[in-house]
């Protein structure tokens with residue numbers, strides 16, 4: 347695998363930080379629960395803040411509850427190099443999702459501080475608030491707040507106990523009144539780097555410890571409703587049926603075939619939720635609605651598949667005498683990593699004696715929101731069996747060390763070569 351003779355980062359210190367943070371909100375042997383803006387989240391943030399300070403950064407919490415560590419460069423006007431991820435977790439989550447991106451970034455900066463580097467641009471490490479979105483049913487809150495992309499009703503969203511985001515922020519010590527007057531300064535951030543576990547099985551299947559992300563694929567979310575006619579399962583002859591479930595089943599199978607058409611393509615298609623009416627064993631299904639999740643890093647290929655899928659739905663409806671509606675719930679475009687950052691990652695990995703593969707990200711990350719305000723790059727770390735959002739989530743210390751070393755070397759290279767980060 348790798349021929350690195352020596353790491354510059356302190357792998358032991360990094361691992362200690364990962365283990366110590368995992369004790370906050372610990373569930374079972376290996377899981378964590380640090381819901382956004384909860385007491386556990388606050389405790390985690392405080393601990394991480396203390397490590398930022400130890401590393402040589404000034405740290406503060408902004409009005410959106412993002413924890414930000416600042417290592418000041420000599421030119422305060424130069425666009426900032428930002429590194430980070432999140433430390434909030436799913437209710438039944440793992441120790442590595444988000445956490446390695448924040449703790450790895452702190453380790454990268456601490457290494458640069460310790461070797462006496464004097465950057466021109468400031469380097470900031472951020473633990474973004476509420477990336478996961480499980481508590482208030484909408485994620486990427488902190489990063490969207492910081493970059494000026496919050497929506498109108500955002501503070502009124504409530505969790506399952508009826509606590510609003512506004513109340514939770516106040517409880518956390520952040521005053522939403524401070525949002526007023528906050529505007530994101532276009533151009534303030536020059537580039538963003540995020541280290542994250544892959545949350546999928548691709549790197550493991552390739553036997554590769556780390557990978558360089560090409561982009562984050564945007565999902566197309568549709569809800570399809572097929573409408574037929576209910577009838578007695580014992581009396582209506584097969585030739586006279588309008589079976590909405592049979593039609594839906596054909597579409598589900600067709601979707602699976604469509605996304606597999608191009609071998610080697612990263613296209614994925616999923617039907618994850620289905621509702622049958624009237625849902626009785628002796629009635630022919632009259633109404634079926636189901637969701638479609640279609641993703642691809644190539645928007646043209648995804649668009650072409652959508653056209654084929656829609657024509658398939660029309661054909662199946664004709665064949666079975668059904669009517670249908672298709673609702674578009676989400677349609678996000680893929681967001682590509684900057685070529686110059688990918689090139690730097692490859693070059694630095696090469697100097698480490700590695701040749702990491704490129705892969706796309708199916709899930710979204712804080713980087714997705716950052717991509718709208720600056721160039722970004724991502725490093726993925728292999729995780730066991732692709733398991734994530736689960737206490738069984740696991741990434742080995744060796745793989746995390748490799749990913750963090752690459753993060754450090756790339757950040758250092760960017761800060762040295764593009765100290766001003768001007769394009």
Ligand SMILES: [Zn+2]
Pocket residue numbers: 432443444477542711
């Ligand atoms: Zn994450």
